[in-house]
Amino acid sequence: MNEKDKVPYVVTSKSYTAVAINCAAKAGEWIKSRLGTVKQLSTKTSAQDLVTEVDKGAEQMIRKLILTHFPDHAILGEEGVEPGHEASAKALEAAKNEPYLWIVDPIDGTTNYVHGFPFFSVSIALAYRGEIIVGVIYDPMRDELFIAEKGKGAYVHGNPTRVSGELTLSDSLLATGFPVDPTFNLPQNMAGLQALLPKVRNIRGGGSAALHMAYVAAGRLSGYWEIGLNAWDVAAGVLLVQESGGKVTDTEGRPYDLSVRNIAASNGAIHQDLLDILSDAKATGYPKNESRA
Ligand code: IPD
Ligand code: CA
Ligand code: CA
Numbered sequence: 001m002n003e004k005d006k007v008p009y010v011v012t013s014k015s016y017t018a019v020a021i022n023c024a025a026k027a028g029e030w031i032k033s034r035l036g037t038v039k040q041l042s043t044k045t046s047a048q049d050l051v052t053e054v055d056k057g058a059e060q061m062i063r064k065l066i067l068t069h070f071p072d073h074a075i076l077g078e079e080g081v082e083p084g085h086e087a088s089a090k091a092l093e094a095a096k097n098e099p100y101l102w103i104v105d106p107i108d109g110t111t112n113y114v115h116g117f118p119f120f121s122v123s124i125a126l127a128y129r130g131e132i133i134v135g136v137i138y139d140p141m142r143d144e145l146f147i148a149e150k151g152k153g154a155y156v157h158g159n160p161t162r163v164s165g166e167l168t169l170s171d172s173l174l175a176t177g178f179p180v181d182p183t184f185n186l187p188q189n190m191a192g193l194q195a196l197l198p199k200v201r202n203i204r205g206g207g208s209a210a211l212h213m214a215y216v217a218a219g220r221l222s223g224y225w226e227i228g229l230n231a232w233d234v235a236a237g238v239l240l241v242q243e244s245g246g247k248v249t250d251t252e253g254r255p256y257d258l259s260v261r262n263i264a265a266s267n268g269a270i271h272q273d274l275l276d277i278l279s280d281a282k283a284t285g286y287p288k289n290e291s292r293a
Contacts, residue, residue, distance in 0.1 A: 016070075016126050016133070016134050017134050017136070017147065017149055019065065019066060019069045019070070020102075020124045020125075020126060020134050020135075020136040020147075021136055021145065021147065022065060023061075023062045023065045023066060023122075023124055023136075024062075024122045024123075024124050024136045024137070024138035024145065025138060025145065026061060026062075026065065027058040027061050027062050027106060027122045027138075028121075028122045028138040028139075028140035029140060030054075030057070030058060030061065031054055031058050031106075031107055031113070031120075031122065031140055032140040032141065034054045034057075035113065035116065036116055038052045038053070038054060038113075038114055039052075039053060040052060040053040041114060044083035044084075045083045045084050045180060045181070046180050046181070046182065048111070048180045049083065049180040050110045050111055050114055051079070051110060052107075052110065052113070052114065054107065054113070055078075055079055055106050055107045055110055056079050056106075058106035058107060058122065059077045059078070059079040059080065059104060059106035061106075062077070062104050062106060062122075062124065063075055063077060063080075063104070066102050070100065072100070073098075073100040073101070073102055074095050074098035074100065074101045074102070075101070075102045075104060076091060076092060076095045076101060076102070076103050076104070076231065076232065077102075077103075077104035077105075077106065077232065078104065078105050078106065078230065078232045079106060085181075085228070085230075085261070088230045088231075089259070092230075092231055092258060092259060096130055096258055096259075097129075097130075099128065099129055100126065100127075100128055101126070101127045101130075102124065102125070102126050102127075103124070103125040103126075103127060103231050103232050103235040103236070103258070104123070104124050104125075104232060105122070105123040105124075105210060105232035105233060106122060107120055107121075107122065108120060108121050108122070108123050108137075108208045108209060108210040108211070108232075108233060109121060109206075109207050109208030109210075109211065111207055112206075112207045112208065117207065118141040119139075119141070119206045119207055119208055119211060120139075120141075120207070120208050120211070121137050121138060121139045121140075121208050121210045121211045121214070122136075122137070122138045122140070123135075123136075123137050123210035123232065123233070123235070123236045123237070124136045124137075124236055125235035125236040125238075125239065127235065127258065130257065130258060131150070132150065132235055132236075132238055132239045132258075133149065133150040133239075134148070134149055134150070134236075134239070135147070135148040135154075135235065135236030135237065135238065135239035135240050135243075136148075136236055137210045137211065137213070137214045137236050137237060137240065139211060139214075144156055144157070144214075145157070146161065146214040146217065146218070146236075146240055148217070148236070148239040148240040148242075148243040148244075149239075149243070150239060150243070151243075152243070153243050153244075154217055154239070154240045154243035154244045156214075156218055160244075161217045161218045161219070161240065161243075161244040162218075162219055162244055162245055163216060163217065163219050163241065163244050163245050163246035163266075163267035163268065164219035164220070164221070164222050164267045165219075165267065165269070166222045166267060166269065166270060167269045167270070168270065168273070169196070169199050169200050169270055169273050169274065169277070170199065170200065170201065171201060171222075172200045172201055172222035172223060172270050173200070173201050173202055173203075173204065173220075173221055173222050174196060174200050174202075174203045174204070174221065174222060174223045174224060174225070174274075175203065175204040175205065175206060175212040175215070175216075175221050175223075175224045176189060176192065176193060176203060176204075176205055176224065176225055176226050177189070177205060177206075177207065177209055177212070177226040177229075178205060179226065179227055179228035179229075180228075181228055184228075184285075184287075185227045185228030185285065188227045188228075188283050188284070188285045189226065189227045189228075189283070189285075191281045191282060191283035192225065192227070192277075192278050192281055192283035194281070195277050195278070195280065195281035195283060196274070196277055196278075196281075199277065200222075204221070209224075209226060209229055209233040209234055209237070210233060210234065210236060210237050212224040212226075212237070212265075213234055213236075213237020213238065213240060213241055213265055214237055214240055216237075216240075216241050216244075216246055216265045216266065216267070217237070217240035217241045217243070217244035217246060218244070219244075219267070222266060222267050222270055223264070223265060223266030223267065223270055223271070223274050224263075224264075224265045224266070225251060225262075225263060225264040225265070225274065225278065226262070226263055227251070227261070227262045227283075227284075227285035228261055228262065228285060229261050229262070229263055230261065231258045231259070234260075234263055234265075235258065237265070238256050238263075238265070241265045241266075245267075245268065246265060246266060246267050246268055247265070247266055247267075247268040247271045248263065248264070248265045249263075249264055249271070249275070250262050250263060250264065250284075251263065251264050251275065251278050251283075251284035251285055251286070252275070252279070252284050252286060253272075253275050261285070262284060262285035262286065264278070
């Protein structure tokens with residue numbers, strides 16, 4: 001047989017979800033085993049925007065595994081994209097028409113990881129023609145695997161997840177994050193924080209957007225919002241929240257799509273009140289009169 005007739009061996013029998021779980025579990029175990037051993041700490045767009053050799057190694061591991069099963073699929077992974085919002089918008093634009101697109105954040109919560117604060121996760125989503133059909137988030141420190149399949153529900157440890165039942169903001173526990181862009185995103189988030197904090201039970205900033213989304217899905221948080229995210233931070237979490245009976249929009253109430261950077265996720269019941277307060281505080285992350293496109 002000559003060289004060009006050799007067909008690479010491709011494993012085809014696994015479901016997308018099984019592959020996503022396998023990737024998240026393997027990468028998560030490896031990340032955990034390297035906790036406290038980081039050797040190369042670099043910054044990206046600002047002094048707060050960190051990346052390590054473990055982020056890069058985990059993404060390589062996930063890419064290889066996905067391509068072993070699905071060599072024709074496209075992958076949008078954080079560490080494969082130049083830093084900065086412009087580059088990530090371009091990368092998403094280039095990838096979004098791929099029929100099958102895997103969206104990967106190898107460590108969501110790198111700052112926590114570097115400091116040994118045990119709240120970080122691996123986030124993997126699969127979109128088919130722009131629609132998220134699988135979402136998996138793995139927290140290796142608690143060994144919690146959150147799984148969602150479009151139309152089939154969401155689960156943690158095999159148990160269905162369900163959003164919480166709070167009906168009012170005053171009974172709600174929210175979360176947010178503190179974006180690394182100090183010029184626009186951070187002041188916007190701070191304005192939202194200041195407006196919401198007196199009106200809710202409390203607000204947490206755990207440092208992993210993906211886990212915040214998973215916690216909304218699991219009813220541990222009533223809602224979550226953040227300005228200035230990327231698709232890999234939230235794509236898996238979006239499906240988890242939706243499949244758990246919750247609501248996800250941008251911070252001005254438009255339906256989620258992969259290009260949304262300013263996100264609001266909730267149990268549904270408090271969603272409009274959350275959006276109204278962000279709007280009144282001019283804290284939606286959208287400069288007035290500027291469209292999202
Ligand atoms: C970050 C985390 C954090 C959020 C930041 C994200 P990374 O992701 O999700 O919670 O506040 O906006 O960039 O950089 O650790 O993958
Ligand atoms: Ca992230
Ligand atoms: Ca990351």
